[in-house]
Amino acid sequence: MICIKCMQPVDSLYTVYSNDHIQLTDCPFCQEIVDKYVEIDNVLLFIDLLLLKPGAYRHLVFNSLELHLAKYPKGKTLKNCQSLYDHIQVLISNVKNWFCKFDRLNRLWLLLLSFEIYLTWVTEESKYIYYMNRNNNDGKLIMLSKKLPETFKWDSTTMRNTITSKVFTWSPPMQYLYFASYCILDVSLFHSLTRRFILKKLHWEQNFVYSKDIISYTILLSYGAKIFPILMLIWPYDTLISMSIIKWVANFYIIESLKIVTKLSYWSIIKVFITVSFLRYCLVKPVLILFVAHFNFSIIKNLICQEFMLLLQKSGTYLLL
């Protein structure tokens, strides 16, 4: 447990007296209350999380999480197992323990993933319709066509040969399966790579007993900002520009919350974020292209070329507009 103000370790958050009276502990280092969120209700805590208040994040990912995890025993090691039966017994008990321990967090991940899949599907469909209907007679594109080299000029036929156009010819359950695989792969890569870089490369591992779980929980809480656009589907603001603004706000939430929890410099967190985003971009789509193309080399080559052309055309028009 820590003081949410100065992040120094403390023994307890409060003392319970015989008449059920509770007194919050004062921090011996900064003389402030160690964790005022012990008494604050969940609605106010949620609002403070949205406002990116450091205390709210630290209360949840350090104190609340530690109190919850301490209730469960640590996983048994397989070293002392003599027979295969013992191995299986220990494995089953570890898996059971893991599901009980992380039940609440797994439910939250599942909820976030379902929203993320739906939002990705909606956004990709809107983008596809927008780019298919976009043509070179647009006022801005006519002005640009003189300045831009041939590869950067907008050509909607490129869009017809990309992986997205292939996916939208499939039945809705298959489309859902594609976007579900895309999001699961993307979120798992983001979560595991960010955690690994912060713990191993930035050497944050030795700071706390539950450092792995602390980083996981922080990513989960800040990743929640990614589902803000779900509100925009209710009100008529679901344009591509507003969606991308919200995406950037969500990225800001992730960087800021990691900074609040780890106390590392902004530059270190941004470096990790850029590296992870680059790796995600280079890994997720190519893996899906392999499956969509049924491992046929010429189709894979063609799809990658078309994706690259589309990227050039998009960046050319966006950067110079």
Ligand SMILES: [Zn+2]
């Ligand atoms: Zn303190």
